[in-house]
Amino acid sequence: MHKKRSGRLTRRGFLRLSGGALAVLAGTGPFGLLSRPGYAQKTAARIVIVGAGAAGIALSARLRRALDGARITVIDRRETHLYQPGLTLVASGVWKPRQVESRTAAHLPRGVEWVRDMVAEYDPEANRVITAGGQRIEYDFLLVASGLQVNYSAIEGMSADLIGRHGIACVYDNPRHAAASWQMMSRFMEQGGVGLFTRPPGAIKCAGAPLKVAMLTEYRLREAGTRDRAELHYLPAGAGLFSQPDINQFLKEHLPARGFTIGWNHPLVAIDPGKKEATFRTPEGLRTMGYDFIHVVPPMSAPQAVVDSPLAWQDGSFGGWLEVDQHTLQHRRYPNVFGVGDVVGTPIGKTAASVKAQAPVAAANLVDVLADREPSRRYNGYTSCPLITEVGRAILVEFDYDLKMVPSFSFIDPTEQHWVPWVLKERMLQAAYNAMLRGRV
Amino acid sequence: MAFSIWGILAVLLEAVRPYFPALLVVLLIEVALLGWLLTKRELWRRQAARKVTVACGVLVFFLALAFIPAFTKAGFDDLRGLLDYGVLLLASLGCGVAAGILLYLPIQAMLVLRQA
Numbered sequence: 001m002h003k004k005r006s007g008r009l010t011r012r013g014f015l016r017l018s019g020g021a022l023a024v025l026a027g028t029g030p031f032g033l034l035s036r037p038g039y040a041q042k043t044a045a046r047i048v049i050v051g052a053g054a055a056g057i058a059l060s061a062r063l064r065r066a067l068d069g070a071r072i073t074v075i076d077r078r079e080t081h082l083y084q085p086g087l088t089l090v091a092s093g094v095w096k097p098r099q100v101e102s103r104t105a106a107h108l109p110r111g112v113e114w115v116r117d118m119v120a121e122y123d124p125e126a127n128r129v130i131t132a133g134g135q136r137i138e139y140d141f142l143l144v145a146s147g148l149q150v151n152y153s154a155i156e157g158m159s160a161d162l163i164g165r166h167g168i169a170c171v172y173d174n175p176r177h178a179a180a181s182w183q184m185m186s187r188f189m190e191q192g193g194v195g196l197f198t199r200p201p202g203a204i205k206c207a208g209a210p211l212k213v214a215m216l217t218e219y220r221l222r223e224a225g226t227r228d229r230a231e232l233h234y235l236p237a238g239a240g241l242f243s244q245p246d247i248n249q250f251l252k253e254h255l256p257a258r259g260f261t262i263g264w265n266h267p268l269v270a271i272d273p274g275k276k277e278a279t280f281r282t283p284e285g286l287r288t289m290g291y292d293f294i295h296v297v298p299p300m301s302a303p304q305a306v307v308d309s310p311l312a313w314q315d316g317s318f319g320g321w322l323e324v325d326q327h328t329l330q331h332r333r334y335p336n337v338f339g340v341g342d343v344v345g346t347p348i349g350k351t352a353a354s355v356k357a358q359a360p361v362a363a364a365n366l367v368d369v370l371a372d373r374e375p376s377r378r379y380n381g382y383t384s385c386p387l388i389t390e391v392g393r394a395i396l397v398e399f400d401y402d403l404k405m406v407p408s409f410s411f412i413d414p415t416e417q418h419w420v421p422w423v424l425k426e427r428m429l430q431a432a433y434n435a436m437l438r439g440r441v
Numbered sequence: 442m443a444f445s446i447w448g449i450l451a452v453l454l455e456a457v458r459p460y461f462p463a464l465l466v467v468l469l470i471e472v473a474l475l476g477w478l479l480t481k482r483e484l485w486r487r488q489a490a491r492k493v494t495v496a497c498g499v500l501v502f503f504l505a506l507a508f509i510p511a512f513t514k515a516g517f518d519d520l521r522g523l524l525d526y527g528v529l530l531l532a533s534l535g536c537g538v539a540a541g542i543l544l545y546l547p548i549q550a551m552l553v554l555r556q557a
Binding site for chain 2: 094390391393412417419420423426430432435438440441
């Protein structure tokens with residue numbers, strides 16, 4: 001006996017529809033995980049990606065999907081991948097170090113060759129790189145995503161192994177430093193004294209981090225009930241606190257309101273850990289200050305192999321960083337070379353959020369060049385920083401090359417402290433970061 | 442920064458990825474319960490199950506409202522204005538609805554067992 005047909009969806013019809021929908025989803029959007037899409041460009045190009053940090057992995061994922069037949073090689077000797085935006089949370093005791101560590105192998109897409117070595121020399125005239133282990137790797141296209149180096153030795157008396165001793169903290173580089181910084185901060189919370197927070201001249205990774213560490217230390221002191229025992233100094237190298245003018249103005253009012261004394265034009269030049277003294281080169285001459293806790297932020301540069309190579313800007317304010325067009329991310333002199341992430345010499349953009357915006361541009365432009373087209377995509381300098389002001393509060397700052405605010409969520413005022421940006425930072429950004437590594441956002 | 446629906450879904454997928462094993466266990470329990478309950482359809486107590494489920498959902502909503510800030514290592518004094526309270530309210534509503542959906546079958550199963 002046949003059932004009477006009605007307008008209602010039958011079970012078979014539902015299954016058929018669901019199957020169709022799943023098939024569509026499987027081939028598009030973030031669900032297109034299983035196969036290379038039909039629009040992938042066929043090529044036998046050799047593509048070398050230097051670095052398996054956020055930028056290198058995101059690029060490898062995107063190019064793996066966009067190209068069919070390309071030989072993609074990633075060069076990096078680090079077995080552990082670091083979620084660097086979480087380091088301030090480790091340094092302030094909010095996260096454990098293991099929360100920012102994962103295996104590099106778990107992130108690299110299948111079909112990508114991983115050379116566990118570091119590039120020691122770039123030879124763009126011969127289209128090859130030479131690794132520290134002596135391998136010569138030739139390429140048709142090179143993507144430099146090697147990150148940057150933290151130059152501890154640029155401060156007299158400073159070295160990385162001092163972090164976690166003599167009241168010295170430094171949030172940068174790895175979770176070991178961040179955890180050691182939390183130990184120093186904890187001791188300072190108990191004992192109080194003089195706290196110094198430095199910010200070097202020049203471009204640095206996550207320029208909000210020195211501010212976050214300063215504000216989180218002040219918060220932790222209040223939480224511990226020892227705020228009145230501490231004297232806090234924020235000591236930037238220049239005459240500003242933040243490149244974006246609205247946020248700069250906000251901080252100029254916010255830090256003094258929380259009891260910080262701001263010492264403008266105070267680049268740290270030397271430290272004496274034994275005496276617990278720091279020396280700054282001020283316009284009035286050298287100034288030495290005693291401290292009980294100091295957050296040292298050393299100057300940063302591109303890795304030495306880039307600095308020493310023809311790929312670096314040879315002069316100007318970006319001297320030593322990778323010379324790319326700030327919009328196309330294509331090298332200005334070697335068209336088969338692109339750069340993404342901390343290593344590039346552009347006005348702003350040394351954050352994971354910048355990588356999120358840069359990686360699709362560089363990958364798409366490389367595909368354009370490979371197909372003999374002009375680079376079609378442009379990076380507008382987008383960068384973002386959930387600037388934590390306290391545990392539980394943050395402001396969400398997003399801006400571009402013009403230092404114009406470009407808020408993703410128009411209903412969030414970037415100069416008002418809120419809980420929601422904190423939740424984004426503490427709960428959601430790592431998910432967004434992982435989606436970026438997979439080339440999905 | 443422009444957002445796409447695929448981008449948002451990709452981020453949500455990554456957010457729940459660490460909980461996949463636990464979600465799979467919950468899903469298997471739900472499917473097993475559904476299978477068992479389908480063999481006892483005559484014993485279903487739909488209205489009673491709905492009432493208990495709604496009560497549980499409301500309870501979870503209020504618990505979420507009270508504890509979500511602490512879950513994010515924040516306190517109520519960190520919440521400021523419509524934005525923060527609106528998001529807290531929506532998140533709590535989501536927790537309540539999700540709890541209701543997940544609890545319906547176990548509650549129905551308990552009611553069926555009591556009758557059997």
